[in-house]
Amino acid sequence: MDDTERLNVSGTHHPLLALGPGARLGIWVQGCGLACPGCMSRHTWDPAGGTRVPVADLLALWQRALEQGASGLTVSGGEPCDQPAGLRALLQGADELRRAPTARPAPDGGAPDLLVYTGYEEHELSDGRRAALGPADAVVTGRFRVAEPTDLVWRGSANQRLTPRTELGRSRYAPHLTRVRSPRDVGLQVEVDRRALDGTWPLRLYGIPRRGDLAAWEREGARRGLPVSMPSWRP
Ligand code: SF4
Incomplete structure:
Protein backbone atom coordinates (compact mmCIF):
# COMPACT_ATOMS: atom_id res chain seq x y z
CA MET A 1 0.00 0.00 0.00
CA ASP A 2 1.35 3.45 -0.92
CA ASP A 3 0.14 5.67 1.88
CA THR A 4 2.63 8.47 1.13
CA GLU A 5 0.18 9.81 -1.44
CA ARG A 6 -2.25 12.62 -0.74
CA LEU A 7 -5.70 13.25 -2.06
CA ASN A 8 -7.27 16.69 -2.33
CA VAL A 9 -10.49 16.21 -0.40
CA SER A 10 -13.66 18.26 -0.10
CA GLY A 11 -15.13 16.26 2.79
CA THR A 12 -15.84 12.92 4.40
CA HIS A 13 -18.82 11.46 6.19
CA HIS A 14 -19.76 8.27 8.01
CA PRO A 15 -22.36 6.85 8.04
CA LEU A 16 -23.34 7.79 4.49
CA LEU A 17 -26.72 6.24 3.68
CA ALA A 18 -27.55 7.73 0.30
CA LEU A 19 -24.82 6.64 -2.14
CA GLY A 20 -24.58 2.87 -2.27
CA PRO A 21 -25.89 -0.04 -0.23
CA GLY A 22 -25.91 0.16 3.55
CA ALA A 23 -24.08 2.54 5.86
CA ARG A 24 -20.81 3.62 4.24
CA LEU A 25 -17.82 5.89 4.57
CA GLY A 26 -18.13 8.69 2.00
CA ILE A 27 -15.07 10.55 0.70
CA TRP A 28 -15.59 13.50 -1.69
CA VAL A 29 -12.54 14.67 -3.57
CA GLN A 30 -11.93 18.29 -4.53
CA GLY A 31 -11.52 19.39 -8.14
CA CYS A 32 -13.65 18.75 -11.19
CA GLY A 33 -13.29 20.33 -14.61
CA LEU A 34 -16.27 18.67 -16.22
CA ALA A 35 -18.65 21.47 -15.16
CA CYS A 36 -21.95 19.67 -15.69
CA PRO A 37 -24.80 22.23 -15.87
CA GLY A 38 -27.02 21.68 -12.83
CA CYS A 39 -24.28 20.06 -10.71
CA MET A 40 -25.28 20.32 -7.04
CA SER A 41 -21.64 20.22 -5.89
CA ARG A 42 -20.07 23.27 -7.50
CA HIS A 43 -18.09 23.81 -4.30
CA THR A 44 -16.01 20.75 -5.29
CA TRP A 45 -15.00 22.11 -8.71
CA ASP A 46 -12.03 24.32 -7.81
CA PRO A 47 -8.87 22.19 -7.70
CA ALA A 48 -7.22 24.90 -5.60
CA GLY A 49 -9.81 24.39 -2.86
CA GLY A 50 -10.19 21.49 -0.49
CA THR A 51 -7.59 19.99 1.80
CA ARG A 52 -4.67 17.81 0.74
CA VAL A 53 -5.11 14.86 3.06
CA PRO A 54 -2.58 12.03 3.43
CA VAL A 55 -4.09 8.81 2.15
CA ALA A 56 -3.00 7.26 5.45
CA ASP A 57 -5.43 9.59 7.28
CA LEU A 58 -8.28 8.59 4.96
CA LEU A 59 -7.44 4.94 5.52
CA ALA A 60 -7.61 5.53 9.27
CA LEU A 61 -11.17 6.76 8.74
CA TRP A 62 -11.88 3.65 6.67
CA GLN A 63 -10.41 1.42 9.40
CA ARG A 64 -12.67 3.07 11.98
CA ALA A 65 -15.69 2.71 9.67
CA LEU A 66 -14.86 -0.99 9.18
CA GLU A 67 -14.69 -1.48 12.93
CA GLN A 68 -18.14 0.07 13.14
CA GLY A 69 -19.52 -2.38 10.58
CA ALA A 70 -19.51 -0.22 7.44
CA SER A 71 -21.01 -1.83 4.33
CA GLY A 72 -18.58 -0.08 2.04
CA LEU A 73 -16.66 2.98 0.88
CA THR A 74 -18.05 5.48 -1.63
CA VAL A 75 -15.64 7.86 -3.36
CA SER A 76 -17.27 10.74 -5.19
CA GLY A 77 -16.53 14.38 -5.86
CA GLY A 78 -15.39 16.38 -7.52
CA GLU A 79 -13.73 14.06 -10.01
CA PRO A 80 -11.86 11.18 -8.33
CA CYS A 81 -10.20 10.04 -11.58
CA ASP A 82 -8.45 13.40 -11.97
CA GLN A 83 -6.26 12.41 -9.01
CA PRO A 84 -5.25 8.97 -10.25
CA ALA A 85 -2.24 8.42 -7.98
CA GLY A 86 -4.10 9.36 -4.82
CA LEU A 87 -7.21 7.47 -5.85
CA ARG A 88 -5.22 4.37 -6.62
CA ALA A 89 -3.41 4.50 -3.27
CA LEU A 90 -6.69 5.02 -1.43
CA LEU A 91 -8.46 2.12 -3.11
CA GLN A 92 -5.52 -0.24 -2.79
CA GLY A 93 -5.17 0.59 0.89
CA ALA A 94 -8.91 0.28 1.46
CA ASP A 95 -8.84 -3.11 -0.25
CA GLU A 96 -6.04 -4.36 1.98
CA LEU A 97 -7.76 -3.21 5.15
CA ARG A 98 -11.06 -4.84 4.29
CA ARG A 99 -9.22 -8.14 3.68
CA ALA A 100 -7.44 -8.12 7.04
CA PRO A 101 -8.27 -11.18 9.13
CA THR A 102 -9.71 -8.94 11.83
CA ALA A 103 -11.99 -7.00 9.45
CA ARG A 104 -15.71 -7.24 10.13
CA PRO A 105 -17.95 -8.34 7.27
CA ALA A 106 -20.67 -6.05 5.98
CA PRO A 107 -24.09 -6.63 7.54
CA ASP A 108 -25.05 -8.97 4.68
CA GLY A 109 -22.08 -11.22 5.50
CA GLY A 110 -19.99 -10.23 2.47
CA ALA A 111 -16.92 -8.03 2.43
CA PRO A 112 -17.37 -4.24 2.52
CA ASP A 113 -17.38 -2.96 -1.07
CA LEU A 114 -15.68 -0.07 -2.85
CA LEU A 115 -17.82 2.18 -5.08
CA VAL A 116 -16.49 5.11 -7.14
CA TYR A 117 -18.41 7.87 -8.96
CA THR A 118 -16.76 9.42 -12.00
CA GLY A 119 -18.15 11.93 -14.46
CA TYR A 120 -16.16 10.32 -17.26
CA GLU A 121 -17.88 7.92 -19.61
CA GLU A 122 -16.47 4.42 -19.74
CA HIS A 123 -14.82 5.07 -23.12
CA GLU A 124 -13.20 8.28 -21.84
CA LEU A 125 -11.28 6.48 -19.11
CA SER A 126 -7.63 6.46 -20.10
CA ASP A 127 -5.46 3.53 -19.10
CA GLY A 128 -4.14 5.59 -16.21
CA ARG A 129 -7.60 6.47 -14.92
CA ARG A 130 -8.80 2.93 -15.39
CA ALA A 131 -5.82 1.63 -13.45
CA ALA A 132 -6.54 4.13 -10.69
CA LEU A 133 -9.91 2.50 -10.16
CA GLY A 134 -7.92 -0.58 -9.12
CA PRO A 135 -9.96 -2.80 -6.86
CA ALA A 136 -13.19 -0.77 -7.05
CA ASP A 137 -16.09 -3.23 -7.00
CA ALA A 138 -18.45 -0.95 -8.88
CA VAL A 139 -18.27 2.35 -10.73
CA VAL A 140 -20.92 4.89 -11.66
CA THR A 141 -19.82 6.59 -14.89
CA GLY A 142 -21.05 9.55 -16.88
CA ARG A 143 -21.73 13.27 -16.61
CA PHE A 144 -24.74 14.53 -14.72
CA ARG A 145 -27.26 15.61 -17.35
CA VAL A 146 -29.95 17.82 -15.92
CA ALA A 147 -32.25 17.19 -18.90
CA GLU A 148 -32.26 13.42 -18.36
CA PRO A 149 -33.84 12.78 -14.95
CA THR A 150 -34.02 9.23 -13.63
CA ASP A 151 -35.49 7.28 -10.76
CA LEU A 152 -32.69 4.70 -10.92
CA VAL A 153 -31.25 4.31 -7.46
CA TRP A 154 -27.90 6.09 -6.78
CA ARG A 155 -27.81 7.78 -10.18
CA GLY A 156 -28.40 11.42 -10.95
CA SER A 157 -29.36 11.17 -14.60
CA ALA A 158 -30.53 8.44 -16.95
CA ASN A 159 -27.27 8.30 -18.92
CA GLN A 160 -25.19 7.35 -15.88
CA ARG A 161 -24.17 3.69 -15.76
CA LEU A 162 -23.65 1.57 -12.65
CA THR A 163 -21.11 -1.09 -13.63
CA PRO A 164 -19.89 -3.85 -11.33
CA ARG A 165 -16.20 -4.72 -11.83
CA THR A 166 -15.54 -7.58 -9.41
CA GLU A 167 -17.26 -10.71 -8.17
CA LEU A 168 -18.30 -8.88 -5.00
CA GLY A 169 -19.53 -5.97 -7.08
CA ARG A 170 -21.59 -8.25 -9.30
CA SER A 171 -23.25 -10.00 -6.38
CA ARG A 172 -23.90 -6.87 -4.33
CA TYR A 173 -24.95 -4.50 -7.11
CA ALA A 174 -26.83 -6.89 -9.44
CA PRO A 175 -30.16 -6.26 -7.66
CA HIS A 176 -29.70 -2.50 -8.08
CA LEU A 177 -28.63 -2.09 -11.71
CA THR A 178 -32.12 -1.32 -12.94
CA ARG A 179 -33.84 -0.80 -9.61
CA VAL A 180 -35.75 2.43 -9.17
CA ARG A 181 -35.65 4.40 -5.97
CA SER A 182 -38.23 3.27 -3.41
CA PRO A 183 -39.48 5.12 -0.32
CA ARG A 184 -37.11 2.94 1.72
CA ASP A 185 -34.06 4.40 -0.03
CA VAL A 186 -32.42 7.45 1.46
CA GLY A 187 -32.38 9.83 -1.49
S1 SF4 B 1 -18.77 15.30 -12.83
FE1 SF4 B 1 -19.90 15.38 -10.90
S2 SF4 B 1 -18.86 16.96 -9.63
FE2 SF4 B 1 -18.14 17.19 -11.76
S3 SF4 B 1 -19.50 18.79 -12.57
FE3 SF4 B 1 -20.38 16.78 -13.13
S4 SF4 B 1 -21.86 16.35 -11.48
FE4 SF4 B 1 -20.48 17.97 -10.73
Whole structure:
Protein backbone atom coordinates (compact mmCIF):
# COMPACT_ATOMS: atom_id res chain seq x y z
CA MET A 1 0.00 0.00 0.00
CA ASP A 2 1.35 3.45 -0.92
CA ASP A 3 0.14 5.67 1.88
CA THR A 4 2.63 8.47 1.13
CA GLU A 5 0.18 9.81 -1.44
CA ARG A 6 -2.25 12.62 -0.74
CA LEU A 7 -5.70 13.25 -2.06
CA ASN A 8 -7.27 16.69 -2.33
CA VAL A 9 -10.49 16.21 -0.40
CA SER A 10 -13.66 18.26 -0.10
CA GLY A 11 -15.13 16.26 2.79
CA THR A 12 -15.84 12.92 4.40
CA HIS A 13 -18.82 11.46 6.19
CA HIS A 14 -19.76 8.27 8.01
CA PRO A 15 -22.36 6.85 8.04
CA LEU A 16 -23.34 7.79 4.49
CA LEU A 17 -26.72 6.24 3.68
CA ALA A 18 -27.55 7.73 0.30
CA LEU A 19 -24.82 6.64 -2.14
CA GLY A 20 -24.58 2.87 -2.27
CA PRO A 21 -25.89 -0.04 -0.23
CA GLY A 22 -25.91 0.16 3.55
CA ALA A 23 -24.08 2.54 5.86
CA ARG A 24 -20.81 3.62 4.24
CA LEU A 25 -17.82 5.89 4.57
CA GLY A 26 -18.13 8.69 2.00
CA ILE A 27 -15.07 10.55 0.70
CA TRP A 28 -15.59 13.50 -1.69
CA VAL A 29 -12.54 14.67 -3.57
CA GLN A 30 -11.93 18.29 -4.53
CA GLY A 31 -11.52 19.39 -8.14
CA CYS A 32 -13.65 18.75 -11.19
CA GLY A 33 -13.29 20.33 -14.61
CA LEU A 34 -16.27 18.67 -16.22
CA ALA A 35 -18.65 21.47 -15.16
CA CYS A 36 -21.95 19.67 -15.69
CA PRO A 37 -24.80 22.23 -15.87
CA GLY A 38 -27.02 21.68 -12.83
CA CYS A 39 -24.28 20.06 -10.71
CA MET A 40 -25.28 20.32 -7.04
CA SER A 41 -21.64 20.22 -5.89
CA ARG A 42 -20.07 23.27 -7.50
CA HIS A 43 -18.09 23.81 -4.30
CA THR A 44 -16.01 20.75 -5.29
CA TRP A 45 -15.00 22.11 -8.71
CA ASP A 46 -12.03 24.32 -7.81
CA PRO A 47 -8.87 22.19 -7.70
CA ALA A 48 -7.22 24.90 -5.60
CA GLY A 49 -9.81 24.39 -2.86
CA GLY A 50 -10.19 21.49 -0.49
CA THR A 51 -7.59 19.99 1.80
CA ARG A 52 -4.67 17.81 0.74
CA VAL A 53 -5.11 14.86 3.06
CA PRO A 54 -2.58 12.03 3.43
CA VAL A 55 -4.09 8.81 2.15
CA ALA A 56 -3.00 7.26 5.45
CA ASP A 57 -5.43 9.59 7.28
CA LEU A 58 -8.28 8.59 4.96
CA LEU A 59 -7.44 4.94 5.52
CA ALA A 60 -7.61 5.53 9.27
CA LEU A 61 -11.17 6.76 8.74
CA TRP A 62 -11.88 3.65 6.67
CA GLN A 63 -10.41 1.42 9.40
CA ARG A 64 -12.67 3.07 11.98
CA ALA A 65 -15.69 2.71 9.67
CA LEU A 66 -14.86 -0.99 9.18
CA GLU A 67 -14.69 -1.48 12.93
CA GLN A 68 -18.14 0.07 13.14
CA GLY A 69 -19.52 -2.38 10.58
CA ALA A 70 -19.51 -0.22 7.44
CA SER A 71 -21.01 -1.83 4.33
CA GLY A 72 -18.58 -0.08 2.04
CA LEU A 73 -16.66 2.98 0.88
CA THR A 74 -18.05 5.48 -1.63
CA VAL A 75 -15.64 7.86 -3.36
CA SER A 76 -17.27 10.74 -5.19
CA GLY A 77 -16.53 14.38 -5.86
CA GLY A 78 -15.39 16.38 -7.52
CA GLU A 79 -13.73 14.06 -10.01
CA PRO A 80 -11.86 11.18 -8.33
CA CYS A 81 -10.20 10.04 -11.58
CA ASP A 82 -8.45 13.40 -11.97
CA GLN A 83 -6.26 12.41 -9.01
CA PRO A 84 -5.25 8.97 -10.25
CA ALA A 85 -2.24 8.42 -7.98
CA GLY A 86 -4.10 9.36 -4.82
CA LEU A 87 -7.21 7.47 -5.85
CA ARG A 88 -5.22 4.37 -6.62
CA ALA A 89 -3.41 4.50 -3.27
CA LEU A 90 -6.69 5.02 -1.43
CA LEU A 91 -8.46 2.12 -3.11
CA GLN A 92 -5.52 -0.24 -2.79
CA GLY A 93 -5.17 0.59 0.89
CA ALA A 94 -8.91 0.28 1.46
CA ASP A 95 -8.84 -3.11 -0.25
CA GLU A 96 -6.04 -4.36 1.98
CA LEU A 97 -7.76 -3.21 5.15
CA ARG A 98 -11.06 -4.84 4.29
CA ARG A 99 -9.22 -8.14 3.68
CA ALA A 100 -7.44 -8.12 7.04
CA PRO A 101 -8.27 -11.18 9.13
CA THR A 102 -9.71 -8.94 11.83
CA ALA A 103 -11.99 -7.00 9.45
CA ARG A 104 -15.71 -7.24 10.13
CA PRO A 105 -17.95 -8.34 7.27
CA ALA A 106 -20.67 -6.05 5.98
CA PRO A 107 -24.09 -6.63 7.54
CA ASP A 108 -25.05 -8.97 4.68
CA GLY A 109 -22.08 -11.22 5.50
CA GLY A 110 -19.99 -10.23 2.47
CA ALA A 111 -16.92 -8.03 2.43
CA PRO A 112 -17.37 -4.24 2.52
CA ASP A 113 -17.38 -2.96 -1.07
CA LEU A 114 -15.68 -0.07 -2.85
CA LEU A 115 -17.82 2.18 -5.08
CA VAL A 116 -16.49 5.11 -7.14
CA TYR A 117 -18.41 7.87 -8.96
CA THR A 118 -16.76 9.42 -12.00
CA GLY A 119 -18.15 11.93 -14.46
CA TYR A 120 -16.16 10.32 -17.26
CA GLU A 121 -17.88 7.92 -19.61
CA GLU A 122 -16.47 4.42 -19.74
CA HIS A 123 -14.82 5.07 -23.12
CA GLU A 124 -13.20 8.28 -21.84
CA LEU A 125 -11.28 6.48 -19.11
CA SER A 126 -7.63 6.46 -20.10
CA ASP A 127 -5.46 3.53 -19.10
CA GLY A 128 -4.14 5.59 -16.21
CA ARG A 129 -7.60 6.47 -14.92
CA ARG A 130 -8.80 2.93 -15.39
CA ALA A 131 -5.82 1.63 -13.45
CA ALA A 132 -6.54 4.13 -10.69
CA LEU A 133 -9.91 2.50 -10.16
CA GLY A 134 -7.92 -0.58 -9.12
CA PRO A 135 -9.96 -2.80 -6.86
CA ALA A 136 -13.19 -0.77 -7.05
CA ASP A 137 -16.09 -3.23 -7.00
CA ALA A 138 -18.45 -0.95 -8.88
CA VAL A 139 -18.27 2.35 -10.73
CA VAL A 140 -20.92 4.89 -11.66
CA THR A 141 -19.82 6.59 -14.89
CA GLY A 142 -21.05 9.55 -16.88
CA ARG A 143 -21.73 13.27 -16.61
CA PHE A 144 -24.74 14.53 -14.72
CA ARG A 145 -27.26 15.61 -17.35
CA VAL A 146 -29.95 17.82 -15.92
CA ALA A 147 -32.25 17.19 -18.90
CA GLU A 148 -32.26 13.42 -18.36
CA PRO A 149 -33.84 12.78 -14.95
CA THR A 150 -34.02 9.23 -13.63
CA ASP A 151 -35.49 7.28 -10.76
CA LEU A 152 -32.69 4.70 -10.92
CA VAL A 153 -31.25 4.31 -7.46
CA TRP A 154 -27.90 6.09 -6.78
CA ARG A 155 -27.81 7.78 -10.18
CA GLY A 156 -28.40 11.42 -10.95
CA SER A 157 -29.36 11.17 -14.60
CA ALA A 158 -30.53 8.44 -16.95
CA ASN A 159 -27.27 8.30 -18.92
CA GLN A 160 -25.19 7.35 -15.88
CA ARG A 161 -24.17 3.69 -15.76
CA LEU A 162 -23.65 1.57 -12.65
CA THR A 163 -21.11 -1.09 -13.63
CA PRO A 164 -19.89 -3.85 -11.33
CA ARG A 165 -16.20 -4.72 -11.83
CA THR A 166 -15.54 -7.58 -9.41
CA GLU A 167 -17.26 -10.71 -8.17
CA LEU A 168 -18.30 -8.88 -5.00
CA GLY A 169 -19.53 -5.97 -7.08
CA ARG A 170 -21.59 -8.25 -9.30
CA SER A 171 -23.25 -10.00 -6.38
CA ARG A 172 -23.90 -6.87 -4.33
CA TYR A 173 -24.95 -4.50 -7.11
CA ALA A 174 -26.83 -6.89 -9.44
CA PRO A 175 -30.16 -6.26 -7.66
CA HIS A 176 -29.70 -2.50 -8.08
CA LEU A 177 -28.63 -2.09 -11.71
CA THR A 178 -32.12 -1.32 -12.94
CA ARG A 179 -33.84 -0.80 -9.61
CA VAL A 180 -35.75 2.43 -9.17
CA ARG A 181 -35.65 4.40 -5.97
CA SER A 182 -38.23 3.27 -3.41
CA PRO A 183 -39.48 5.12 -0.32
CA ARG A 184 -37.11 2.94 1.72
CA ASP A 185 -34.06 4.40 -0.03
CA VAL A 186 -32.42 7.45 1.46
CA GLY A 187 -32.38 9.83 -1.49
CA LEU A 188 -30.96 12.87 0.20
CA GLN A 189 -29.24 12.77 3.58
CA VAL A 190 -29.18 16.06 5.46
CA GLU A 191 -26.60 16.69 8.17
CA VAL A 192 -25.96 19.85 10.19
CA ASP A 193 -22.30 20.82 10.39
CA ARG A 194 -22.05 21.37 14.13
CA ARG A 195 -18.58 22.92 13.88
CA ALA A 196 -20.06 26.27 12.89
CA LEU A 197 -19.66 28.74 15.74
CA ASP A 198 -21.07 31.83 14.05
CA GLY A 199 -24.77 31.21 14.61
CA THR A 200 -25.38 29.84 11.14
CA TRP A 201 -26.57 26.32 10.43
CA PRO A 202 -24.42 24.97 7.62
CA LEU A 203 -26.21 22.02 6.09
CA ARG A 204 -24.50 19.27 4.21
CA LEU A 205 -26.58 17.35 1.70
CA TYR A 206 -25.40 13.89 0.71
CA GLY A 207 -26.96 11.86 -2.07
CA ILE A 208 -28.99 12.63 -5.13
CA PRO A 209 -32.00 14.95 -5.03
CA ARG A 210 -34.97 14.43 -7.30
CA ARG A 211 -35.62 17.19 -9.81
CA GLY A 212 -37.15 20.15 -8.00
CA ASP A 213 -36.08 19.02 -4.50
CA LEU A 214 -33.45 21.72 -4.09
CA ALA A 215 -35.74 24.52 -5.28
CA ALA A 216 -38.43 23.22 -2.91
CA TRP A 217 -35.87 23.32 -0.10
CA GLU A 218 -35.10 26.94 -0.83
CA ARG A 219 -38.79 27.88 -0.97
CA GLU A 220 -39.52 26.12 2.30
CA GLY A 221 -36.52 27.73 3.99
CA ALA A 222 -37.63 31.17 2.88
CA ARG A 223 -41.20 30.50 4.04
CA ARG A 224 -39.92 29.59 7.51
CA GLY A 225 -37.61 32.59 7.73
CA LEU A 226 -34.51 30.39 7.28
CA PRO A 227 -33.28 31.39 3.84
CA VAL A 228 -30.76 29.10 2.19
CA SER A 229 -27.65 31.13 1.52
CA MET A 230 -24.70 30.18 -0.69
CA PRO A 231 -26.14 26.90 -1.94
CA SER A 232 -23.53 24.69 -3.61
CA TRP A 233 -25.74 24.26 -6.68
CA ARG A 234 -25.56 27.98 -7.71
CA PRO A 235 -22.71 29.75 -9.53
S1 SF4 B 1 -21.86 16.35 -11.48
FE1 SF4 B 1 -19.90 15.38 -10.90
S2 SF4 B 1 -18.77 15.30 -12.83
FE2 SF4 B 1 -20.38 16.78 -13.13
S3 SF4 B 1 -19.50 18.79 -12.57
FE3 SF4 B 1 -20.48 17.97 -10.73
S4 SF4 B 1 -18.86 16.96 -9.63
FE4 SF4 B 1 -18.14 17.19 -11.76
